[in-house]
Every structure is written in C-alpha cells, then in structure tokens.
Amino acid sequence: MREQQLYLQAGYKNFSEYCQRELYAWGGYRRINQLLGAKKVIDAVGELGGHIKNERQARPLLRLV
Numbered sequence: 160m161r162e163q164q165l166y167l168q169a170g171y172k173n174f175s176e177y178c179q180r181e182l183y184a185w186g187g188y189r190r191i192n193q194l195l196g197a198k199k200v201i202d203a204v205g206e207l208g209g210h211i212k213n214e215r216q217a218r219p220l221l222r223l224v
Contacts, residue, residue, distance in 0.1 A: 161195070196221040 160166060166177035178188035185191065197217035201208035203224045211217050 193218065199224050 160177070161174045164174075166174055169177065169181075171177040171180070175188045178191045182188075182191055186193075193214050197211070197214040200217040200220045201211055204211070204220070211220075
C-alpha cells in the first residue's frame with residue numbers, strides 16, 4: 160500500500176492520512192509504522208525471523224536494518 164502509493168487511488172494525500180482514517184481501529188499511523196518496521200526486520204534476518212514472535216521483539220532491531 161505504501162510502496163505502491165495505492166492510498167492515492169483511494170483519494171488520500173499521503174500514507175499518514177490513509178492510516179489515520181482507515182486503520183484507526185488498529186492503532187492508526189503510529190501502530191502501522193511499527194508493524195511495517197517489524198516486517199522489515201523479519202525480512203532482513205531471513206530464517207531467524209521465525210524466532211521473532213511479535214512486533215515488540217523486533218522494535219530494537221529496526222535501527223540495525
């Protein structure tokens with residue numbers, strides 16, 4: 160959604176606005192960024208990503224990615 164800028168097709172000016180309006184039930188922009196960061200960490204560590212059980216565990220590693 161963010162990389163392909165699909166939020167523009169939905170009529171939003173930026174990804175932040177999209178998250179705040181459409182994804183508020185899941186925590187809005189801040190929470191979505193945390194989850195996307197965790198996904199980035201899990202993808203970067205490869206098979207070791209299976210040991211990361213939740214976003215909170217991935218958060219400190221995001222700075223290294």
